[in-house]
Amino acid sequence: MQKVLVIGYVWPEPRSSAAGSRMIELLELFCAQGWQVSFACAAALSEHRADLRELGVPEVSIALNCDSFDAYVAELQPDLVLFDRFFTEEQFAWRVERACPTALRVLDTSDQHSLREARQQLLKSAQQACASEAEKHQLTAVQASPEQLFAAMATSDSAQREIAAIYRSDLTLMISEFEMQLLQGQFGVPAALLHHCALMLIPPATACLEFEQRAHFISIGNFRHAPNWDAVLWLKHALWPLIRQRLPQAQLHVYGAYPPPKATALHNTRQGFHVLGWVDDAHRVMSQARVCLAPLRFGAGIKGKLADAMACGTPSVTTAIGSEGMCGELPWGGAVVEDPQTFADASVRLYQDRERWLLAQQRGSAILARRFQRGALGEALIARLQQLDAEREVHRQQNFVGAMLRHHQHKSTQYMSQWIAAKNRATRS
Incomplete structure (x- = not known):
């Protein structure tokens, strides 16, 4: 692999969130391989964002529902495209596949959005049953079992969308072993589609006080x-x-x-x-x-x-x-x-x-x-990506569910996006 394109949901803010730190860790890891790494994002520039140019990573502003992205990615011809969370995969993966069919498509969930949302809803439901605000504040943390979580998630829009994106991708990076087990045990996601990659921590410069x-x-x-x-x-x-x-x-x-x-x-x-x-x-x-x-x-x-x-x-x-x-x-x-x-x-x-x-x-x-050993985690991820690159066609052939979802879901997403793009062009003219 020589060229990597990372499509961010937001511009990374390593001093604001763990998701921002993780993105910087991945960018640094890819750059350390000697790969040409670019970062593209459709979000507005943020106040605390990192300057990726310091890493030698070009920053590219892209637009949602716009054919200009197709021209950009077709010219770049990346070998690997990393999608930052499933929202980004929904928006851009079908465009990447159409312009660069051989590029590896990798999804980074950061954390499992649908799991977080399900637990939040369980807490809200418990709060709604409380007789007072004081009683709400006495509620403990959500302690649902995997079976209870599956029941709460199975019919949710976010879970269906997120897990569909996992199937459509060649590989999904999971930050938590619990989420790996939930996806495989309760939702039946094949292990071949998942890779556990925890935070690759950068040691703090500040010495520990007594x-x-x-x-x-x-x-x-x-x-x-x-x-x-x-x-x-x-x-x-x-x-x-x-x-x-x-x-x-x-x-x-x-x-x-x-x-x-x-x-x-x-x-x-x-x-x-x-x-x-x-x-x-x-x-x-x-x-x-x-x-x-x-x-x-x-x-x-x-x-x-x-x-x-x-x-x-x-x-x-x-x-x-x-x-x-x-x-x-x-x-x-x-x-x-x-x-x-x-x-x-x-x-x-x-x-x-x-x-x-x-x-x-x-x-x-x-x-x-x-x-959380940075070196070992990074080496394992690079080895998995290189193996996937070498076995790409066989791997995709074995993921029939993913191919089926790309055929149906991406057609509807593609047509909606193309309709919006055509409408925007008509409005401008």
């Missing part, structure tokens, strides 16, 4: 991501008051990109609840905190904030959804709990007990060493 040198709790996450916003609300109304009762001088620093007014309105210095918004160096503030709080009641994928916490030597308290896909059989670097009181108890113990804190830090380092 227990005595650290102070305060930290919570961090992009406010535009629904699980993060729910976590902030759960902290504000249920969890932090319990922690503050035990630690009256404790402070919680809440960071994250794009805080809306409803988030900054939660800032209250008397309660020790500080909504600080955007920070340009998450590793720096994470390394200064003593404990990271990540009370995620729904979500999917691997949580970048918790990986960063381990990399910075900061123990964390989270839920089973927060730790999902990260530690395997290894003990968590902190505590994994579900209900408000237990969450508060674990947070206080970790904050006060130096020996417990040091053990949690060591466990976090062990997780990173065993499960």
Whole structure:
């Protein structure tokens, strides 16, 4: 392979989200092979986006439902096209296949959108059954089994679209083993279509401070991501008051990109609840905190904030959804709990007990060493892509369901897109 085209759902923001960090990791990996890598995106330029030109990656603005993309990709003739999330595959894969039929089509889910959406809906349903706001704040994280998740997802539009995109692609990169198991066990997706590739973490430049040198709790996450916003609300109304009762001088620093007014309105210095918004160096503030709080009641994928916490030597308290896909059989670097009181108890113990804190830090380092080795993960992905390139025709022949879906689904998507493009041309003329 010589040429790679990455089509982004958004411009990557590695300092705002785990998805942005993952995209940079993939771009750096491809560039390290000596491949010519281009990044194209139809989204508006964002405030905190990375300058990909520093990586030697050309940035190309493209348009939805516009034949100009066909001319661009036909001229580029990439050997591999990576689609950033299934929305992008729906929009552009049929155009890529028509212009470059031999190019490998790889989908990166970042996290399984339909799984996150199903868990969010399960939480909403439970909240709707509550008699008061206070009762809603006492609800624990979603604890649905794979069978229950399948029942919630099977008829959803997003699951059908996302899994169809997985079948249509030559390979899909999955960030979480749990999602791999869910797709294969409950939805029957062939293992040959999936590749597990966790975050390929870049070590922080900031040195880890000792227990005595650290102070305060930290919570961090992009406010535009629904699980993060729910976590902030759960902290504000249920969890932090319990922690503050035990630690009256404790402070919680809440960071994250794009805080809306409803988030900054939660800032209250008397309660020790500080909504600080955007920070340009998450590793720096994470390394200064003593404990990271990540009370995620729904979500999917691997949580970048918790990986960063381990990399910075900061123990964390989270839920089973927060730790999902990260530690395997290894003990968590902190505590994994579900209900408000237990969450508060674990947070206080970790904050006060130096020996417990040091053990949690060591466990976090062990997780990173065993499960997030940048070199090994990158080598495995490149080897899988090269094998797929060599066996492309046989691989595609064995994926009859994918061929069938491309024939039917892409025809309808193609005709709709062409109709929009024709309408736009008529309007301009």
